[in-house]
Amino acid sequence: xxxxxxxxxxxxxxxxxxxxxxxxxxxxxxxxxxxxxxxxxxxxxxxxxxxxxxxxxxxxxxxxxxxxxxxxxxxxxxxxxxxxxxxxxxxxxxxxxxxxxxxxxxxxxxxxxxxxxxxxxxxxxxxxxxxxxxxxxxxxxxxxxxxxxxxxxxxxxxxxxxxxxxxxxxxxxxxxxxxxxxxxxxxxxxxxxxxxxxxxxxxxxxxxxxxxxxxxxxxxxxxxxxxxxxxxxxxxxxxxxxxxxxxxxxxxxxxxxxxxxxxxxxx
Ligand SMILES: [Zn+2]
Numbered sequence: 001x002x003x004x005x006x007x008x009x010x011x012x013x014x015x016x017x018x019x020x021x022x023x024x025x026x027x028x029x030x031x032x033x034x035x036x037x038x039x040x041x042x043x044x045x046x047x048x049x050x051x052x053x054x055x056x057x058x059x060x061x062x063x064x065x066x067x068x069x070x071x072x073x074x075x076x077x078x079x080x081x082x083x084x085x086x087x088x089x090x091x092x093x094x095x096x097x098x099x100x101x102x103x104x105x106x107x108x109x110x111x112x113x114x115x116x117x118x119x120x121x122x123x124x125x126x127x128x129x130x131x132x133x134x135x136x137x138x139x140x141x142x143x144x145x146x147x148x149x150x151x152x153x154x155x156x157x158x159x160x161x162x163x164x165x166x167x168x169x170x171x172x173x174x175x176x177x178x179x180x181x182x183x184x185x186x187x188x189x190x191x192x193x194x195x196x197x198x199x200x201x202x203x204x205x206x207x208x209x210x211x212x213x214x215x216x217x218x219x220x221x222x223x224x225x226x227x228x229x230x231x232x233x234x235x236x237x238x239x240x241x242x243x244x245x246x247x248x249x250x251x252x253x254x255x256x257x258x259x260x261x262x263x264x265x266x267x
Pocket of ligand 1: 161
């Protein structure tokens with residue numbers, strides 16, 4: 001085992017993994033799908049959260065991957081087809097339990113369609129940050145604020161599995177390195193295409209950018225509408241949720257923060 005690996009294993013969280021279950025209940029099924037407590041990959045020991053001491057980017061380029069990210073990335077076409085089939089079987093159960101007739105014409109192919117859609121909506125687990133930013137970090141003496149506003153994101157709330165969507169604004173002050181502007185949007189997309197809470201999405205984008213560029217500071221603001229709120233009447237429709245993450249000089253210097261928010265028209 002490499003030193004790098006053993007040091008990350010020191011951060012192992014208490015995963016409740018009991019892989020010995022029979023398959024008679026959904027919980028047993030879920031437990032059986034989870035990897036046993038193995039020690040051959042840091043991916044399987046890392047909670048998918050920035051609120052840990054783990055580095056934002058793994059040695060292999062993955063960044064807060066889900067427990068099953070590795071097997072999704074490595075599977076071949078046959079295995080992918082089997083995965084889609086398992087998901088669509090589960091969707092049939094849900095539809096039936098909701099009182100629907102899964103054999104009626106309109107729903108015939110819905111489970112398969114939904115399986116493929118969900119795999120797409122969560123494709124960010126399979127993204128490797130090195131591919132995302134590939135050859136787009138440039139040496140540059142620029143040390144003024146860089147802002148990309150209004151990056152559209154579509155994500156899924158991990159509490160209700162329904163969409164939230166909105167706009168991300170990213171700002172940073174370089175420290176001799178800049179990132180190709182389109183890559184900021186790619187970075188936001190990578191983390192948005194996962195099950196998320198808006199607060200964590202905000203922080204993941206900021207921390208990844210900090211790790212990639214080592215800039216003087218990073219600021220990320222997200223404004224989003226959550227279907228789980230607006231469609232259930234908890235809040236009036238049209239309401240939006242704003243989160244922010246300020247790192248480095250954006251956190252330390254009020255003037256810098258105010259300049260950023262001013263440029264966003266938020267002040
Ligand atoms: Zn929700």
